[in-house]
Amino acid sequence: MAAQRPAHEGRERSADARSSQEHRNTRQRRTVVEALDTLEDFHSAQDFHRIVADRGGRVSLATVYRILQSLEDTGDVDVVQGDDGQALYRKCSADDHHHHLLCRRCGAAEDIEADVVERWAEQVGAASGYTQIAHTIELTGLCAQCTREVAGSS
Amino acid sequence: MAAQRPAHEGRERSADARSSQEHRNTRQRRTVVEALDTLEDFHSAQDFHRIVADRGGRVSLATVYRILQSLEDTGDVDVVQGDDGQALYRKCSADDHHHHLLCRRCGAAEDIEADVVERWAEQVGAASGYTQIAHTIELTGLCAQCTREVAGSS
DNA sequence: ATTTATGCAAAGGATTTGCAGTATC
DNA sequence: GATACTGCAAATCCTTTGCATAAAT
Numbered sequence: 410m411a412a413q414r415p416a417h418e419g420r421e422r423s424a425d426a427r428s429s430q431e432h433r434n435t436r437q438r439r440t441v442v443e444a445l446d447t448l449e450d451f452h453s454a455q456d457f458h459r460i461v462a463d464r465g466g467r468v469s470l471a472t473v474y475r476i477l478q479s480l481e482d483t484g485d486v487d488v489v490q491g492d493d494g495q496a497l498y499r500k501c502s503a504d505d506h507h508h509h510l511l512c513r514r515c516g517a518a519e520d521i522e523a524d525v526v527e528r529w530a531e532q533v534g535a536a537s538g539y540t541q542i543a544h545t546i547e548l549t550g551l552c553a554q555c556t557r558e559v560a561g562s563s
Numbered sequence: 564m565a566a567q568r569p570a571h572e573g574r575e576r577s578a579d580a581r582s583s584q585e586h587r588n589t590r591q592r593r594t595v596v597e598a599l600d601t602l603e604d605f606h607s608a609q610d611f612h613r614i615v616a617d618r619g620g621r622v623s624l625a626t627v628y629r630i631l632q633s634l635e636d637t638g639d640v641d642v643v644q645g646d647d648g649q650a651l652y653r654k655c656s657a658d659d660h661h662h663h664l665l666c667r668r669c670g671a672a673e674d675i676e677a678d679v680v681e682r683w684a685e686q687v688g689a690a691s692g693y694t695q696i697a698h699t700i701e702l703t704g705l706c707a708q709c710t711r712e713v714a715g716s717s
Numbered sequence: 718a719t720t721t722a723t724g725c726a727a728a729g730g731a732t733t734t735g736c737a738g739t740a741t742c
Numbered sequence: 743g744a745t746a747c748t749g750c751a752a753a754t755c756c757t758t759t760g761c762a763t764a765a766a767t
Contacts, residue, residue, distance in 0.1 A: 433721060433766050455756075469724050474757060476722095490644035494731075495756060510691055519691050526680060530702055537664055537673050538707035546700045548684055553692035587741050587746060609731075623749045628732060630747095648756075649731060 432479065437468040441476045450511065450518030451489060451497035489547060512552035521548070586633065591622040595630045604672040605643060605651035605665070643701060666706035675702070 432438065444461050452460070458473045468476075477498050480486040486498045499509075499518075508526070510519045526546060534542030586592065598615050606614070612627045622630075631652050634640040640652045643663070653672065662680075664673040680700060688696030 431721090431767095435722060435765070437723070453756085471725075471758080472723055478758095490646065490648055492644070493755090494644055494648040494650065496648065510688060510693060510696075512693070521687050521691075526683060529680060529683075533675050534664060534702055534704050537675070538710075539664060539666070539702075539704035540707075540710045542664075542702055542704040544700065544702045546680075546698065548688055548693075548696055548698045550688050550693035550696040553694075556692075556694045585742095585746090589740070589747060591748070607731085625733080625750075626748055632733095647730095 437466075437472050438476055440466040440468055441473055442480070445480070445486065445498070445500045448499070451487075451491075451499045451509075453491065453495045453497055455495070457498070508546045508548070510548040510550065512550065512555055517552050517554075591620075591626050592630050594620040594622055595627055596634070599634070599640065599652070599654045602653070605641075605645075605653045605663075607645065607649045607651055609649070611652070662700045662702070664702040664704065666704065666709055671706050671708075 440461055441457060444457055444464070444466075448460070454474050454477050455470070457477065458468065458470045461468050461473070477486065477496075481488050481498070485501055487501050488499075489497050491497045508521050510521050511517070526544070530542050530544040534540070594615055595611060598611055598618070598620075602614070608628050608631050609624070611631065612622065612624045615622050615627070631640065631650075635642055635652070639655055641655050641663075642653075643651050645651045662675050664675050665671070680698070684696050684698040688694070
């Protein structure tokens with residue numbers, strides 16, 4: 410019923426409620442985490458599977474899903490729901506809350522901090538009597554590069 | 564690849580690029596649209612199918628999907644991707660661009676206009692050299708009612 | 718040795734599509 | 743009557759699961 414909601418809500422999570430569970434340090438887990446660390450932007454589980462495969466890693470799709478899910482539980486990845494309904498994962502780089510600006514065409518991603526919006530969200534929520542406001546904010550557009558390319562070909 | 568993007572982008576759509584196509588006025592279309600008009604908050608296609616059925620309407624699931632899709636194209640519904648990856652539809656009450664504040668607990672939804680953010684989005688995008696900025700902004704929280712109820716039971 | 722993780726294949730759930738039949742314009 | 747719309751069932755796509763096996767502690 411509720412709409413999209415990224416792993417990170419507007420609220421901060423207690424710094425100890427995540428990570429360092431008793432996960433077994435398997436090759437596939439290491440492989441996926443490494444891929445995750447390498448990539449800057451959001452990718453689907455299927456993407457990770459392919460990416461890992463391209464790099465010579467061999468991890469079954471089901472396992473990729475399981476690992477990603479486990480990382481989601483421990484708060485080590487950000488998750489957003491893609492347009493087409495597939496879940497997109499990205500390493501949780503900063504511990505602080507932040508948002509993204511994605512290029513619709515090439516997938517590039519930039520982090521953007523948004524004090525303004527943080528405040529705005531709290532404000533609007535409060536005005537309607539809502540509490541525990543969390544927000545999902547994603548900006549998409551065409552990066553400078555793609556803007557040029559698109560202009561050139563049209 | 565790109566992240567969630569609601570029916571309404573940050574851009575305004577030309578007031579005539581939507582609605583009033585040459586859709587045939589079929590019983591099933593009327594039925595679905597009526598349900599849509601009745602309900603205030605977001606519901607999945609499957610929800611609509613069931614709701615319509617409960618009211619005695621007989622519209623196949625596939626058709627519900629097709630109608631909802633067509634309404635999306637004409638800009639007559641707002642669409643957001645639910646947590647579990649299912650698309651949620653709601654009638655587009657206002658003609659202007661707006662966002663939502665949803666209650667995580669009871670699903671209530673409020674419209675919120677957000678000039679501030681509109682401007683902010685443009686600004687941030689431009690600062691990074693991005694063009695054609697679109698934004699997805701969803702606020703979730705606990706409505707006043709639910710806030711009370713939750714407080715009472717914990 | 719125990720216990721958790723992995724692979725594979727099958728199962729699920731949401732959404733789409735092909736096609737023949739039907740309703741609308 | 744032509745054409746768009748519907749229903750049904752099959753087909754996709756993403757994701758989850760059951761189960762036997764392999765690996766980690």
